[in-house]
Amino acid sequence: MPTFWLIIILLALSVAGFLLGRHRALATADGDIRALHSLPSYYGVNVAMWAGVPSLALLASWLLLQPMLIETRVVKSIPESMFAETGSLNLLMSDVRRLAEGLDLAEERGLLSNDQINALDLESSNLRVELGTIGVALGSEILPEVLSAAQSYRGFSKTGHLAMVVACLGLAGAGFVYALLQTQKDLRARNLVERGAMALLVLAASLAILTTVGIVLSMLFETVNFFGLHAWSDFFFGTTWAPNFRGDSELSILPLLWGTLYISAIALLVAVPVGLFAAIYLSEYASPAVRTLAKPLLEILAGIPTIVYGLFALLTVGPMLLRFFGQGENGLLGLDWMSGATSVLTAGFVMGIMLIPFVSSLSDDIINAVPQTMRDGSLGLGATKSETIRQVVLPAALPGIVGAILLAASRAIGETMIVVMGAGAIAKFSGNPFESMTTITTRIVSQLTGDTDFASPETLVAFALGLSLFVLTLGLNVLALIIVRKYREQYD
Amino acid sequence: MTDLGFSQAQPVQNSLLTETARTRKRNAAERRFRAFGIAAIMVGLLMLILLVTTIVSKGTGAFQQTFITVNVELLESKLDKKGNRNIEEIKKVTTFGYAPLLKTAMKDLVADLSIETSLKSKHLAALLSKSAVAELRAYVIANPDQIGKTVEFRFLAQSRVDGYLKGRVTRESVVNDKNISAEQLDLVDALVAVGTIEKTFNLDFILGSDASDQRPEAAGIGVSMAGSLFMMMVVLALALPIGVAASIYLEEFAPRNWLTDIIEVNIANLAAVPSIVFGILGLAVFINYMHLPMSAPLVGGLVLTLMTLPTIIISTRAALKAVPPSIRDAALGVGASKMQAVFHHVLPLAAPGILTGTIIGLAQALGETAPLLLIGMVGFIASNAPETIAEGLLSPNSAMPAQIYEWAKRADPAFYERAWGGIIILLVFLVTMNTIAVILRRRFERRW
C-alpha cells in the first residue's frame, strides 16, 4: 500500500473517530448537551486525536528512520573489499539505491515481476540495457555485489514498509477503540484535547531548537569527515586555498577569512557613517513630514533581495569602478589599478549600500531610547543640538550602536549573493581593494554546486567552512544581543 | 570634544543680541553636523534612485522582442515523403530537415521585397533565432494537414538582431562578431523599413521557460516563476501554522524557565543566521539524508520554511503581545479555559498582525537565492511548466531569483537584459506583497 493511501486512511479514521466520538458522547447523555462535561465536539476531537496523532507520528518517524536502518544492514552485507574498489561507501550506496529504484520502476511498469527481480543475475540478462528502456539510466556497469545489495535493499524495504503499514494501522485502530470506549458523558474531554493541543504547541516551539541542532549536527558530521580526509592544521593555519582534483589540495580558511573580513570592513566603512548620520538626522533633526517620507524610502533598500544587489555589483557598479580606476589610458582617470569588474571594492561598496538601512533603523531605535531628560539637561546648559548629540546622546547610545554595528558585521560576513557576483574567485592575502578576492560564502557555493562528490575533501571542506561561518556569525550575534539587551535594561 | 579645547576661552559678553565669536563658531559646527545628516540621507536616497533607474532602464527591454514575419512553404517532399500524413513518419524528420525550408523562405522573402543583398541563404536564415526550426517542426506536428501549403510565421529574430534594434549591438561592436555581420545589419535595416522585422511586446518572457546559452531571445522566466510559486505554497503551508503554534506557546503558555530562555535566544539567533547556512542544512538533511529529490521546489520550500520561521514567530509574538491582558481576563472571567481564551479571543484579534508578518516573511523568502544554489535549483533545469501539483513540488525547477542569477552568469550580454527584466518581475511581486502588508496593517491596526 503506498504511503499516500496510508495517510489518507489514517486521516479518514480520524474523521470517523470525530463523528463517532461526538455521537457516543451525546448518546451517553441521552442527547442532553448540558449533562456533558465538555462540548460534544471535544469528545469527537479526543477520539480523532487518539486515532490520528500517534499513528501519524509513528509514520513520520518510521519514514525518517527506515532508510538509515536499512542502509546499515545493507552495508554489512557488502564485502569490505568493495569499498576500496569504488572509492567510497557513499558512491557505492547511491549506486545501490539507484539500482533498487530502477528495479522498483521495472516492477511497476510490468517489465519484471518481483520473483524475477529476486532471481536476477548479471550473466543471464543485460539489466542495464533493460532498465535503460524504461528510462532508468545507470552510470556504470552493474557489479554483482551491487545487484545483490540492491536486491536485499529492496527486500528490507518491502518488509519494512509492510511492517510500517501494519504498525500504523494497528496503532490508529487501538487508539480509536480506546478513546471511543472511554467516551462517556463524564469524561473530561476538553482537558484531554487541550493537553494534546498543548503538546503540539510545544512541539512547534521546539522546532526552533531542532533547526539549530540540525544545522550544527549536519555540518559537524561532515566536518568531522572532512578532518578525517584533510589535515585540520592546514584548514586552520595553512596559507593557501587551492583545491584540485589530483588529491593534494591545500584548503585553508585563512585567505577566505581575509577576503571576507576585508569586504565586510569596506561595507561597514560605507554603511556605518551613512547609516548612523541618517539615523541621527531622522531622529534628532528631521520634521515629522521628512521622517515619515525618508524612513520608509530608506528601508526599501533593506527589502530589496540580495540578488538584485549582486546584479547591481556585477553589471553596474563593477564596470563603473573599472571605468574610473582601470583600463589604463582609456579609463576616465587614466589609471590602471583595476583589471576586472569584480573586486573587493565592488562587493564591499554594494554591500555597504545594502547595510545602510540596517544600520540606520537599528541606530534610530537605539538613539530614540536615550531619555529626553538627558537631551534637556544638555540643551539647558546651553549646548547646541550637535554638541548634545555628539557628547551626550551618542556616548549614552554607544553600547547599543556597537551592538547594531556587530549585527551589521555579522550580516556582511554571511552575505552570499553580492560576493558571489561581485567579489571574484581568487583566494589571496592582498590589501589592494581593486583586486578580486574571494570569501567563505563564495567558496561554499562553488564547492557545493555542480557535480559534488561527498567523499572528497574538496566538497566536504564546504561544511567545515559553513560551520566556521556559523560559529563566527553566531558569536557576533550573541555578543550583539547581549550588548543591546544590557543597553535597553539601562533605560527601561 | 577636542574642538572645544581651552585656548578659545572668551570673556562672557553681556548682550544677548550680539552673537559672540565662539557662538558663531559653534553654530557653524552645528550647521556642518546637520549637513552631514542631510548628506547621509541623500546618499541613501540617491542609491535607491540609482538602483531603481538602473533596473528600469536596463530591464524594460526584456519585455519587448524582435520578430521576423516570414512565409514558409511546408514542402511535402521534405516533410512527408510518402505523402500519407502518418504522424509517426512526420515526427521522424528532425529539425535538420526543417532548416532548408527556412533558408528558402528567407531567400524568397528578400527576393519578393527586391532587396539587394549578396548574403547567402545560410546567412539570411541566421537572422532567425535558433529556436525557429523547433517552432516550425512543432507547428507541423500539431497541424500535419498544413503540409504542402505556405503558412505565415512570426519567428523570433536572433539576439544580435534584437540587440541591434534595442541599441545594444552597434555597427562598431559587430566588427569581430561571428554571429552577425554588417551586411546582415543592412538587410535588417531594410526589413525594418518594410515592417517585416518589428519589435513588439513579448509575453513569452513572462510566461516562457529558460532557453539554452545559444538562444537568449527565447528565454523566459515563467517556469521558474512557477517554481517560486510552489515553494511559497510550501512555506505558507508549513511556516504559518508552525510559526503561530510556536508563538502561542512561547507568548501565552510557556513558563519562564531556562528552557524557554534557550528557545527565545535560539529564535533570535536563527533570524540572523546567514541564509547560506540554511542551504547547507537543506543539502545535508533533506537531500543527502532523506534523499528528497535534488532541485525540487519541495526541498526549496522546506529550506525557506526553516529560514522564514523565526521572522514569522517574532512578528506573531509581537502581535499577540499587543492584545491587552484585559481581553484574556474577560474570557477567563466567564469560565473559558486558557486555551479557549487564546484561540477564541486573542488569536482572532492578533490575526491582522500575524498576517502582515507572514506576508513580509514570504516576501523575504521569495527573494532569497543563496540556499537555492546549494540544493540545485539553479541552471537550465526545466523547460516545461509543471502540470500537476505533485509535479510542481517534486520535479526539478528553478526559482525566480536563481533564474536571474543563472542569466547573470552567462556570457552573452543579451542575457543581462533578461536578468534585469526578471528583477522587474520579482520586484513587482515583492512590492505587491509589501503593499498588501502595509494596507492590512493600516486597515486593521488597533490602538488599545
Next chain:
Amino acid sequence: MNMMDKTMVTKTVKIAANNVNVHYADSHAIKDVSVGIEANAVTAFIGPSGCGKSTFLRCLNRMNDTIDVCRVTGEILLDEEDIYDRRVDPVQLRAKVGMVFQKPNPFPKSIYDNVAYGPRIHGLARNKAELDEIVENSLRRGAIWEEVKDRLDAPGTGLSGGQQQRLCIARAIATEPEVLLMDEPCSALDPIATAQVEELIDELRGNFTVVIVTHSMQQAARVSQKTAFFHLGNLVEYEATGQIFTNPQDPRTESYITGRIG
C-alpha cells in the same frame, strides 16, 4: 497689577515678562502672563498640576524651542533684552539662564566631566587648571564637593538621587549663569535629600536669580521670597511669599492654599 508695580520700584527686575502667551498645537497653555522676576532672590511658581507653571518656566530660557508644536508670543526681557528677538541665539541665552530639571539627569559620564561639560562647550576655561578650579568651585557651591571629591572619575549615574540632583545643580552653576531655573527639583527626592537641596537653594540666592517651580506649598514658603500662583494658564497672583501664604488676595489662591483645589 498695581502690586507688581510696587515691587518693581523697590528691587531690580532681572526678568520681565509682558503679555506672554503660549500655544501647544491647539491648546492655549499660558494666557497673557506678565511678571517681573527680581534679581538675587528666589521666586517660586506654584499651582495645581497642568496650570502652566513649568511651561512658563521653560519659556524663560527658550527650552520650549525644542518642542515643534509650541508657539510663544509676547515679550520676555532679560536685563532689558528680548530673549525672543531674532538675533538672540538660544545657545547663548541658556548659558546665562541655566536650568535644573525635575528628574536628576546626570550624563552617563564621570562626575568631573558632568560638571566640566558646560564650561567646555562655552569655552570658559583657558587650561586644565582653570577647568579643575571651576569644577571644584561648582561642586562646592553645589554642596556636594565633600561627598565626591575622592571619586571625580566615578560615573555621575552611580550617585544617590539627592547627590545626583545636587550634581546637576553644580553642573548648571559651572557655566556661570545669571539666572537659575529649577523645575520641581525635589519632586523625585526623599525628604532628607529635599532638605539638603532646599538649603542649597537658599545659599544660591546670594549669587543667582533663582526661579523654582514646585508643587509643594511648604517648599515655596520655605525657600522663596516671592511667589506666583498659576491657575489654568493664568497668573492669578504674584506677591511676596509671606503675603501670599498669610493674606491671599484672590479667592482662587486662597482655595489652593487651603487645599480646596489642586
